[in-house]
Structure formats: structure tokens, C-alpha cells
Amino acid sequence: MIELSHVSHSFRTPAGGTVRAVDDVSLQIAQGEIFGIIGRSGAGKSTLVRTLNLLTRPEQGQIRVDGRNLFDLDEDALLRARRQIGMIFQHFNLLASRTVYGNVALPLELVGLSPKVIASEVNNLLALVGLADEAERYPHQLSGGQKQRVGIARALANNPKVLLSDEATSALDPETTRAILDLLKRINRELGLTIVLITHEMQVVKQICDRVAVMDAGRIIETGRVLDVFRSPQTDLTRTLIGDVIAHELPPTVLDRVRRRIASRTDGAAPERLLRLSFAGDDVDRPLLSDAVKRFGVDFNILHGQIDEIQGQAFASLTLLARASEEAIRGTLDLLRGHDVRIEELNHVL
Numbered sequence: 001m002i003e004l005s006h007v008s009h010s011f012r013t014p015a016g017g018t019v020r021a022v023d024d025v026s027l028q029i030a031q032g033e034i035f036g037i038i039g040r041s042g043a044g045k046s047t048l049v050r051t052l053n054l055l056t057r058p059e060q061g062q063i064r065v066d067g068r069n070l071f072d073l074d075e076d077a078l079l080r081a082r083r084q085i086g087m088i089f090q091h092f093n094l095l096a097s098r099t100v101y102g103n104v105a106l107p108l109e110l111v112g113l114s115p116k117v118i119a120s121e122v123n124n125l126l127a128l129v130g131l132a133d134e135a136e137r138y139p140h141q142l143s144g145g146q147k148q149r150v151g152i153a154r155a156l157a158n159n160p161k162v163l164l165s166d167e168a169t170s171a172l173d174p175e176t177t178r179a180i181l182d183l184l185k186r187i188n189r190e191l192g193l194t195i196v197l198i199t200h201e202m203q204v205v206k207q208i209c210d211r212v213a214v215m216d217a218g219r220i221i222e223t224g225r226v227l228d229v230f231r232s233p234q235t236d237l238t239r240t241l242i243g244d245v246i247a248h249e250l251p252p253t254v255l256d257r258v259r260r261r262i263a264s265r266t267d268g269a270a271p272e273r274l275l276r277l278s279f280a281g282d283d284v285d286r287p288l289l290s291d292a293v294k295r296f297g298v299d300f301n302i303l304h305g306q307i308d309e310i311q312g313q314a315f316a317s318l319t320l321l322a323r324a325s326e327e328a329i330r331g332t333l334d335l336l337r338g339h340d341v342r343i344e345e346l347n348h349v350l
């Protein structure tokens with residue numbers, strides 16, 4: 001649905017230098033996908049997403065949306081292509097002087113539809129986003145979540161194929177964020193809309209994205225299915241971002257306790273191994289650890305962990321101390337690996 005190849009764009013800085021906001025980005029986003037782009041402030045996310053409808057014309061690269069190369073289009077054709085791409089924003093960008101109805105009607109008025117058609121479309125859209133009873137209110141009379149619902153209804157007015165969301169939930173509290181993300185997910189499913197969602201929060205990615213790209217200093221440094229990225233992040237930045245959602249690092253107090261316990265160990269005791277295991281899908285439900293206890297006589301002490309759901313799949317991360325003979329440990333690790341459990345040995349942090 002969306003294909004970027006080697007897109008780059010720079011800005012002049014007030015000091016007279018240049019900043020490469022987007023640096024050689026290539027991406028493919030499939031029809032019907034919810035694709036997240038995550039990165040820190042200044043990473044180039046907004047600049048990148050604005051190239052997708054040529055609100056920013058990149059200096060280099062190609063952009064295809066729905067089979068068309070945007071650079072090949074004349075002004076009229078580009079205008080039509082842009083109508084296929086709706087956009088929502090962090091600060092909603094509603095017109096204060098228009099009612100909810102008037103804001104959603106605006107894009108339909110601009111394409112010259114009759115008032116009757118507009119009324120029926122707007123009423124459908126307001127029902128879709130749960131604002132059927134708020135049509136005559138003004139933006140200042142709405143909560144942040146309601147304003148974003150108006151923004152979503154307006155973005156959907158021209159029946160777009162793609163929705164771009166630039167930090168659409170960043171100004172909202174966690175509960176409202178969840179409700180707005182649920183709405184986006186429902187729209188994605190019911191209308192088959194492709195959504196490109198920019199955020200700096202991994203929690204948002206975790207909740208609704210199918211795939212994610214991690215952006216840093218203008219470049220995409222990692223891309224993958226969300227579950228895979230959570231299971232095996234490839235870069236330090238990704239690990240840090242995931243750390244906000246999944247407790248990855250052992251708390252210092254726990255680490256201290258483990259160190260003391262190992263230091264006080266009497267000679268001849270079996271060696272202790274600090275392991276982090278990550279399970280996904282059906283393996284979360286299998287009694288693998290108790291199997292290992294029974295078969296190999298391993299002694300486990302669970303130190304830290306979390307079980308969660310990502311993209312409808314269970315996901316668990318457990319840090320534990322295993323005590324057993326080398327042979328029993330080897331058998332245990334083989335058993336776990338045989339069930340696609342990822343294992344990291346963490347003895348180096350002790």
C-alpha cells in the first residue's frame with residue numbers, strides 16, 4: 001500500500017547548518033496493516049510521515065501510495081491522492097469556530113457534496129466514533145478524547161485508504177489513550193484502513209501495531225513484527241523503549257540479594273545460573289519449568305517477571321536463578337530451546 005525507497009530530507013538550521021531529518025529511509029507497509037514508527041523526540045518521525053502525502057516534499061527518494069508514484073502526479077491528481085490519506089494530530093487541529101458537525105463536514109463541503117449527502121455522511125461518521133449526541137457542541141466544550149474522536153471522524157470523511165496518526169494520543173491520559181487506540185483498531189478492522197501510527201511510547205505500539213519501525217537520527221534502525229521486536233530487540237534504543245513496557249532489567253535490590261546469596265554459598269554446592277527466559281504463544285501455557293524440575297532436578301528461584309499479551313499472543317519474560325549440575329542445566333536449556341523459548345544467560349551482571 002505504501003512504499004518508500006531511499007527517502008531523505010534535510011532542513012536548514014538557524015545557525016546555518018543542515019539537519020538530516022530523514023536519512024535514506026526505505027519501508028513497505030501492507031494494505032490493512034497498522035504500522036508503528038517509534039523514536040525519541042527529534043528522530044524525524046513527523047518529517048517522515050509528512051512525506052507520505054507530500055506535505056513535505058523529500059529531497060531524495062521515491063514514494064508510492066496505492067500503486068501510484070506521488071512524484072508523477074500533477075496537481076489535481078495529487079489533490080485526489082491526498083484525499084485518500086487522512087491524518088490526525090496530537091493537538092487535534094479542530095476549527096474552534098465550527099461545531100463538531102461543522103468540523104467533520106468541512107472536507108465534504110470542500111469536495112462540493114450536497115448538504116443532504118453531507119448530513120448523512122457526517123451522521124454516520126459521528127456514530128462510528130461515538131459522538132452521535134455531541135454534533136452541536138464546539139471544540140472547547142469537549143474533552144481531549146472527544147476532540148480526537150472528532151479529528152478521526154474528519155480524517156475519515158473522504159473515505160481514505162490510509163490514515164496517518166502523528167502522536168494522536170500523546171496529549172491524552174492512559175485510559176483515554178486506550179479508548180482511542182481501540183477505536184483506531186476497530187476502524188482498521190471494519191474499514192480495512194491502513195494506519196501509519198507515530199508515537200514515542202512502546203505501550204501504544206504494543207497495544208495496536210502489527211509491525212513497528214524504530215527511528216533514530218533520521219534512520220530506521222530496526223523493523224519487525226511487534227512480538228518479534230519485543231522478544232528479541234536488536235538495538236540498545238529498542239531495548240530501552242521496550243523497558244518502559246516490559247520489565248527487562250532486574251531491580252537493583254533483587255540483584256544485590258542474588259549477589260549476597262551467591263557469595264555466601266558453601267563449597268560444593270551446585271553452580272547458580274542467572275537466566276532470562278522469554279516465552280510466546282502456546283509455550284506460555286506449557287508447564288515447561290515444572291517439566292525441567294521433574295526431569296532434571298533443577299532448582300528454580302523466580303526473581304522477576306511479567307506475563308502480558310502482544311497482538312493477541314501471550315508473552316512472558318521471566319528472570320530466574322537456576323541451580324543444578326552442569327549436565328542438568330544443559331538438559332533444561334535443551335528442553336526449553338526445543339520449545340522455542342529464548343534464553344539469555346545473565347551471569348555477567350552478577
Ligand SMILES: Nc1ncnc2c1ncn2[C@@H]1O[C@H](COP(=O)(O)OP(=O)(O)OP(=O)(O)O)[C@@H](O)[C@H]1O
Nearest residue numbers: 011012019021040041042043044045046047048200
Ligand atoms: N520545518 C523545520 N525546519 C527546520 N528543522 C526542522 C523542521 N521540522 C523538523 N526539523 C528538524 O528535523 C528533525 C526531525 O524533526 P521531527 O519533527 O521530524 O522529529 P520527531 O521525531 O517528529 O520529533 P517529536 O517526537 O518531538 O515530534 C529535528 O532535528 C527538527 O529540529
Ligand SMILES: [Mg+2]
Nearest residue numbers: 045046047166
Ligand atoms: Mg513529531
